[in-house]
Amino acid sequence: MADVALKRLSSRAPSEDRARGVRVAHRLAATPAPIPLRELLPTLDDSAVVELFLTGEERAFQALVDRYQVRLLNFVYRTIGDRERAEDLVQEVFIRVYRHLHRFDRGKKFSTWVYTIASNLAKNELRNRSRNPLVLFQTIKKNWDDEDRPLQFEDSASRPDDLYRKRHLRELVEASVARLPEHHRQVFVLRELEGKSYEEIAEITACNLGTVKSRLNRARNSFAEIIAPALR
Numbered sequence: 001m002a003d004v005a006l007k008r009l010s011s012r013a014p015s016e017d018r019a020r021g022v023r024v025a026h027r028l029a030a031t032p033a034p035i036p037l038r039e040l041l042p043t044l045d046d047s048a049v050v051e052l053f054l055t056g057e058e059r060a061f062q063a064l065v066d067r068y069q070v071r072l073l074n075f076v077y078r079t080i081g082d083r084e085r086a087e088d089l090v091q092e093v094f095i096r097v098y099r100h101l102h103r104f105d106r107g108k109k110f111s112t113w114v115y116t117i118a119s120n121l122a123k124n125e126l127r128n129r130s131r132n133p134l135v136l137f138q139t140i141k142k143n144w145d146d147e148d149r150p151l152q153f154e155d156s157a158s159r160p161d162d163l164y165r166k167r168h169l170r171e172l173v174e175a176s177v178a179r180l181p182e183h184h185r186q187v188f189v190l191r192e193l194e195g196k197s198y199e200e201i202a203e204i205t206a207c208n209l210g211t212v213k214s215r216l217n218r219a220r221n222s223f224a225e226i227i228a229p230a231l232r
Contacts, residue, residue: 046110072118078189079122081178089121116204126182176227184219
């Protein structure tokens with residue numbers, strides 16, 4: 001995915017960003033026993049990785065992809081219900097990150113920014129699909145039977161009867177989440193499945209905190225009503 005973006009894009013960082021990243025690189029090189037970059041990158045926080053990328057260090061972009069690809073894929077998949085399309089959208093997320101990273105406000109969290117891009121693409125996808133509800137329903141229904149699920153309810157050490165119950169619960173949860181209205185499903189997934197804070201959700205969804213909490217409360221109530229009959 002990163003290779004596709006790297007091949008398709010060639011935008012470079014502004015001079016001030018390059019200078020800032022060079023200072024980071026010089027500090028790293030000045031350590032008594034320099035650590036190979038491939039080993040060092042996973043230990044750096046997002047802001048340091050971003051700065052290295054803006055100096056022209058392409059491996060830093062791959063580090064960002066490695067750090068967020070699975071999480072974003074799970075988020076988008078849970079939002080739109082189509083894994084193949086989710087993979088396409090996540091690739092588009094990283095293409096946009098590559099193109100526009102030099103505009104990113106580094107006073108904010110990179111994770112919030114990248115989730116905002118993914119959220120907007122997922123909302124656009126659902127908006128386009130809403131013109132054909134039958135297609136949306138068939139897509140979601142198809143993924144209920146998909147064995148490669150982002151939610152992990154199973155433990156290989158569990159007994160067969162426990163595995164069956166956990167698999168059944170997983171299917172119930174995903175089917176129930178899929179039935180939530182779009183704006184409720186999005187905040188539910190971000191909070192309950194992705195573990196985002198209220199503040200991060202507000203920024204990702206471009207809503208105020210009150211709206212986020214209200215939607216989440218309604219989403220939780222709706223989720224409970226949807227799943228309750230199957231748990232009796």
